[in-house]
Amino acid sequence: MIRVISAFTLLLTLLIAASLTFGDISISWHAVFAVLSGSIDASQQDVMIVLELRLPRVLLGILVGTALATAGTITIAVLRNPLAEPGVLGINGGAAAAAMAVIVLMQDPPVFLLQVAGFCGATIMAVTVFLFAWRGGTSSLRIILIGVGLGALASAVTTFLSAFGEIGDVQRAMIWLSGSVYDANMLKVRLLSIWLVLPIMLTFLLSSELDLIRFGDNAARSLGQPVDKMRGLLIFICVMICGAAVAVSGLIGFVGLIGPHIATRLVGQAHYRIIPVAALVGACLVTSADLAGRVIIAPAQLPAGIVTGLIGAPFLAYLIWGRRHERG
Amino acid sequence: MRTGARTLVGRRMLAFFVLLFLLALGCLLAISVGTTWMPAKTVIAALVHFDGSRDHILIIAIRLPRVLTAIIAGSALAVSGAIMQAVTNNPLASPGLLGINAGAAFAVVTMMTLTGSGNGSSYIWFAFGGAGAAAVVVYALGSMGGIVHHSLGLILAGAVVTAFLTSLTGAVLIFDQSTLDAVRLWTAGSVSGRTFAEILDVAPYATVALAASLFIGRHLTALSLGQDASRAIGQNTALWRGVSLVIVMLLAGGAVALAGPIGFVGLIVPHIVRFMIGVDYRWVLPFCAIAGAFVVVMADMMGRTLFASQNFPVGVTIALVGAPFFLWLARTRVRAET
Numbered sequence: 001m002i003r004v005i006s007a008f009t010l011l012l013t014l015l016i017a018a019s020l021t022f023g024d025i026s027i028s029w030h031a032v033f034a035v036l037s038g039s040i041d042a043s044q045q046d047v048m049i050v051l052e053l054r055l056p057r058v059l060l061g062i063l064v065g066t067a068l069a070t071a072g073t074i075t076i077a078v079l080r081n082p083l084a085e086p087g088v089l090g091i092n093g094g095a096a097a098a099a100m101a102v103i104v105l106m107q108d109p110p111v112f113l114l115q116v117a118g119f120c121g122a123t124i125m126a127v128t129v130f131l132f133a134w135r136g137g138t139s140s141l142r143i144i145l146i147g148v149g150l151g152a153l154a155s156a157v158t159t160f161l162s163a164f165g166e167i168g169d170v171q172r173a174m175i176w177l178s179g180s181v182y183d184a185n186m187l188k189v190r191l192l193s194i195w196l197v198l199p200i201m202l203t204f205l206l207s208s209e210l211d212l213i214r215f216g217d218n219a220a221r222s223l224g225q226p227v228d229k230m231r232g233l234l235i236f237i238c239v240m241i242c243g244a245a246v247a248v249s250g251l252i253g254f255v256g257l258i259g260p261h262i263a264t265r266l267v268g269q270a271h272y273r274i275i276p277v278a279a280l281v282g283a284c285l286v287t288s289a290d291l292a293g294r295v296i297i298a299p300a301q302l303p304a305g306i307v308t309g310l311i312g313a314p315f316l317a318y319l320i321w322g323r324r325h326e327r328g
Numbered sequence: 329m330r331t332g333a334r335t336l337v338g339r340r341m342l343a344f345f346v347l348l349f350l351l352a353l354g355c356l357l358a359i360s361v362g363t364t365w366m367p368a369k370t371v372i373a374a375l376v377h378f379d380g381s382r383d384h385i386l387i388i389a390i391r392l393p394r395v396l397t398a399i400i401a402g403s404a405l406a407v408s409g410a411i412m413q414a415v416t417n418n419p420l421a422s423p424g425l426l427g428i429n430a431g432a433a434f435a436v437v438t439m440m441t442l443t444g445s446g447n448g449s450s451y452i453w454f455a456f457g458g459a460g461a462a463a464v465v466v467y468a469l470g471s472m473g474g475i476v477h478h479s480l481g482l483i484l485a486g487a488v489v490t491a492f493l494t495s496l497t498g499a500v501l502i503f504d505q506s507t508l509d510a511v512r513l514w515t516a517g518s519v520s521g522r523t524f525a526e527i528l529d530v531a532p533y534a535t536v537a538l539a540a541s542l543f544i545g546r547h548l549t550a551l552s553l554g555q556d557a558s559r560a561i562g563q564n565t566a567l568w569r570g571v572s573l574v575i576v577m578l579l580a581g582g583a584v585a586l587a588g589p590i591g592f593v594g595l596i597v598p599h600i601v602r603f604m605i606g607v608d609y610r611w612v613l614p615f616c617a618i619a620g621a622f623v624v625v626m627a628d629m630m631g632r633t634l635f636a637s638q639n640f641p642v643g644v645t646i647a648l649v650g651a652p653f654f655l656w657l658a659r660t661r662v663r664a665e666t
Contacts, residue, residue: 317469
């Protein structure tokens with residue numbers, strides 16, 4: 001556990017350093033260090049590039065990755081399904097439909113509006129799923145099925161808009177939908193971190209409840225857990241976390257699914273171990289994806305959401321391969 | 329007990345034939361409806377005694393292939409979805425989990441980008457090949473993750489391969505606007521403009537796999553009970569998982585090649601069928617075949633008439649029509665775990 005955490009922390013530190021150094025204009029390690037330590041030797045240009053362009057982007061990537069992986073850990077445990085990424089709650093579908101509508105139906109929508117639309121779409125959709133699934137109590141299976149059904153409706157709307165929208169708009173929407181941390185600034189970073197602190201801490205404090213609820217409703221209930229209330233609370237936390245992440249970065253896929261699975265394969269089943277490791281994995285994943293996305297084919301940029309799959313999927317495959325002799 | 333079982337079988341047979349009759353009626357209607365209305369008499373005459381008149385040519389060359397495509401795609405996707413949900417023991421599983429959609433999409437997009445063209449029917453083979461290759465990779469990776477012992481291996485492998493291929497496809501599409509333009513209707517799922525030749529390319533695989541699926545119902549029911557139960561009753565789980573997945577590959581690969589990834593059918597029709605007739609896969613599979621075909625044929629007809637567009641993606645109509653019904657079923661039929 002400690003080894004895994006320190007390894008990923010080291011990796012994350014290296015990724016941060018690399019993200020601050022590499023780019024269209026390469027800045028030496030010394031210069032970056034000078035800028036960060038506030039020394040007077042740093043040139044004006046370096047200060048601008050590092051502090052105003054690259055640093056917010058890295059921090060936003062870390063926040064988004066942490067958020068998505070934590071949210072994914074919650075949904076996998078609460079819905080008791082290894083395929084249940086936060087998108088199952090309708091978060092992605094709602095955000096995608098809202099954002100697609102804004103982009104295709106409006107002339108040059110401001111970025112701000114897009115983010116509000118994304119957050120509202122995600123929250124409204126998740127609340128609808130939960131209310132629809134509520135029938136004198138909740139049930140994981142019912143939430144999953146209702147989520148799938150409403151998700152299908154939402155994606156029908158998205159597909160309809162994308163099939164008949166103007167092709168330039170559709171392409172712009174696709175970039176937003178694939179998720180990126182392009183337009184990061186310090187204000188966004190601050191807002192998101194304030195927003196996320198409480199729910200993520202709460203998730204960590206509730207890790208033993210996550211352990212319980214995964215055993216099944218009856219087992220959890222007989223061990224004294226108010227299952228319906230706890231499920232509602234956890235889903236609420238998950239929507240808060242994930243909705244905000246989706247609003248600032250679009251749909252960065254696979255982190256919520258791959259992060260928790262990688263963590264489980266590394267440190268086992270207890271959630272007080274899974275949550276910090278998954279958060280670190282998520283942060284590394286998004287940071288490295290953003291770095292790779294802007295370096296590999298520079299000056300063009302690949303959205304981080306596309307690269308997360310390319311980096312995370314082989315890593316999980318490697319973990320599966322490495323443990324092929326274990327019987328699960 | 330015995331008479332009880334017999335009446336249950338009788339009722340299901342009756343329901344099956346009613347559904348089959350509805351499907352036949354729906355197909356007839358779907359062929360009749362269009363920019364010019366063809367009376368049922370003309371449709372049947374064209375099928376039985378083709379006389380080369382304009383109406384008959386229209387029916388045979390345009391409308392019949394469309395309905396046939398819908399039938400093949402619908403039943404193949406629904407049956408393969410049911411098989412996937414039984415094999416993985418997971419209500420979220422769909423043919424797409426085997427990497428079928430992602431593989432087909434990736435192959436088609438790569439082909440279009442490299443050759444710069446989206447015409448001709450060569451993409452059917454690319455889609456079929458991509459779907460098959462992806463499924464093989466998923467299965468191989470899943471076996472390493474312990475597919476023999478646990479369905480989690482398959483699920484994770486499917487998620488990994490799908491994630492990887494979807495990312496690659498997305499990366500290509502973001503930079504290639506003309507391919508995005510050509511491929512977006514395909515990804516929405518559409519049954520328009522298919523020719524008999526294209527259908528004949530795919531139909532044999534789909535038909536054989538569909539027929540084979542009717543014989544594995546027993547084993548699927550056992551698989552769907554979960555790993556421990558199925559092994560306890562003496563099932564060779566690895567064998568039947570393998571057989572099931574080959575069938576899924578042929579069915580869904582063919583359907584996706586022909587009509588694009590129509591997501592809803594493979595995921596939701598099996599749930600609807602199970603809500604209606606229970607969890608015995610000897611019945612679920614044939615009902616899925618008919619219900620899936622019915623849903624796609626009717627949805628395509630509605631899309632054509634209500635939105636007055638020959639290219640309206642059938643995937644959208646299916647979701648708009650089918651999702652509310654499914655939501656109602658899920659809300660009323662799924663009880664809290666006891």
